[in-house]
Amino acid sequence: MQMDLLNQVQDLFESSYGPRPNSEGIRRFFSPARINLIGEHIDYCGGLVFPAAVQFGTIIIAQPNGLGTVRVVSINEPGEVEFNPAGNLQPATPAHWGDYIKGVVVEYVKLNVDVPGLDVAIGGDIPGGGLSSSASLEVGIAVMIEALTGYSSSDDHFTNRQALSWLAQRAENEFVGVNCGIMDQGAIALGKKNHAMLMDCKDLSINYYPVELGDYSLLIVNSCKERRLGESAYNRRREEVEQALSILQPVFGVTALCELPIDRLDDALACIDDPLLGRRVRHVVSEQDRVSQAAAKLSSGDVKGFGKLLNASHLSLQCDYEVTGHELDTLIGLAQEQPGVLGARMMGAGFGGCGLVLIKTSDVEQFSRVVGAAYRTEIGYDAKFYPAEIGAGAEEIVSSSHGFQQ
Ligand code: GLA
Numbered sequence: 001m002q003m004d005l006l007n008q009v010q011d012l013f014e015s016s017y018g019p020r021p022n023s024e025g026i027r028r029f030f031s032p033a034r035i036n037l038i039g040e041h042i043d044y045c046g047g048l049v050f051p052a053a054v055q056f057g058t059i060i061i062a063q064p065n066g067l068g069t070v071r072v073v074s075i076n077e078p079g080e081v082e083f084n085p086a087g088n089l090q091p092a093t094p095a096h097w098g099d100y101i102k103g104v105v106v107e108y109v110k111l112n113v114d115v116p117g118l119d120v121a122i123g124g125d126i127p128g129g130g131l132s133s134s135a136s137l138e139v140g141i142a143v144m145i146e147a148l149t150g151y152s153s154s155d156d157h158f159t160n161r162q163a164l165s166w167l168a169q170r171a172e173n174e175f176v177g178v179n180c181g182i183m184d185q186g187a188i189a190l191g192k193k194n195h196a197m198l199m200d201c202k203d204l205s206i207n208y209y210p211v212e213l214g215d216y217s218l219l220i221v222n223s224c225k226e227r228r229l230g231e232s233a234y235n236r237r238r239e240e241v242e243q244a245l246s247i248l249q250p251v252f253g254v255t256a257l258c259e260l261p262i263d264r265l266d267d268a269l270a271c272i273d274d275p276l277l278g279r280r281v282r283h284v285v286s287e288q289d290r291v292s293q294a295a296a297k298l299s300s301g302d303v304k305g306f307g308k309l310l311n312a313s314h315l316s317l318q319c320d321y322e323v324t325g326h327e328l329d330t331l332i333g334l335a336q337e338q339p340g341v342l343g344a345r346m347m348g349a350g351f352g353g354c355g356l357v358l359i360k361t362s363d364v365e366q367f368s369r370v371v372g373a374a375y376r377t378e379i380g381y382d383a384k385f386y387p388a389e390i391g392a393g394a395e396e397i398v399s400s401s402h403g404f405q406q
Helices: 002-017 098-110 133-149 157-176 183-190 232-252 262-270 275-299 303-319 326-337 361-379
Strands: 027-036 051-064 070-074 080-083 118-124 195-200 205-210 216-222 341-346 354-360 384-387
Touching (some): 002 051, 027 133, 027 183, 051 133, 070 098, 098 133, 098 157, 133 157, 133 183, 157 183, 205 275, 216 326, 216 361, 232 262, 303 354, 361 384
Parallel strands (some): 070 118
Antiparallel strands (some): 051 195, 070 080, 216 354, 341 354
């Protein structure tokens, strides 16, 4: 599938900028999407989260053009973006997909990196919201810029990728204007094949856990309900938890909500008068506890116990954090009832987009049929289903043996 995508982006590159008889200097990059096993909406509360990079993602083909301007075309979006990397770049109004690219360029320019004029073609096969297509693009552009300019913030690959993740997050926070946490950029820059990443969002340290599920698999379920992360609800949740922290900080001496242990939850809730803020705190503290339990269950091979935590996470996101919505609740509710399913939950920012299901591999076909039909009846359009394969982080494609499926 990705070979198809690579060919499509290559065709777009040539049709936009002319055939290149000399392919020297043309560089290709792949930047994945991410799933999140558990630990939702707590990366910006100093939490531990448990994401992984997947097989879907963004292809970027680039070549210096000697023109002093960056030109970008996409197979997914109309039009061309063209800008002077050293110019006074500003986000577009209304927001535009080019902002993700410009925002990353701006961050390298701030570091005095001389970003050259480039011809760029991009294309993604990320099936729906909740898998972080924005971070996939930002991190891919950052990896491209570092490869083309030779810039690196550290000789140590891991340390450099941590810095690259923070840079990509700054691009999204400051240029695009979405106050996202660090989970997506970190997962995409630091992913490891067949491993989930227990990521400490305070310092981006990571413990890699092999994902060995035996007879079970991870299935991405797409509600096909559109949502935009830029919508105010995400930023509002951040404001709510910051407000809650300002109440709890003087009492408990914590600098982040996730520092509150689960056995202090009732004491914390007793300090909060506003029931809405109380629900937000209950989600954050209980979700943090579920992440630690989930990592222990995964490493001891307790796949069933792991699945129960996914269900509990969804309920908390639905009732306490209120970021699901009718489509996701319908889809996840249907999923949880099916034979062979050990657990299911929404993923990412929520309000639509994708969820994750832990299911017996031999039951996937029947699941897709039954849940597909029931979802269509209830919602009026189709959901989509994709087996998740855990892949590596963003890299330059150095040969056809990059791990792409032919
Ligand atoms: C989005 C954000 C992340 C994280 C998730 C929710 O994907 O980009 O930083 O907050 O939502 O867990």
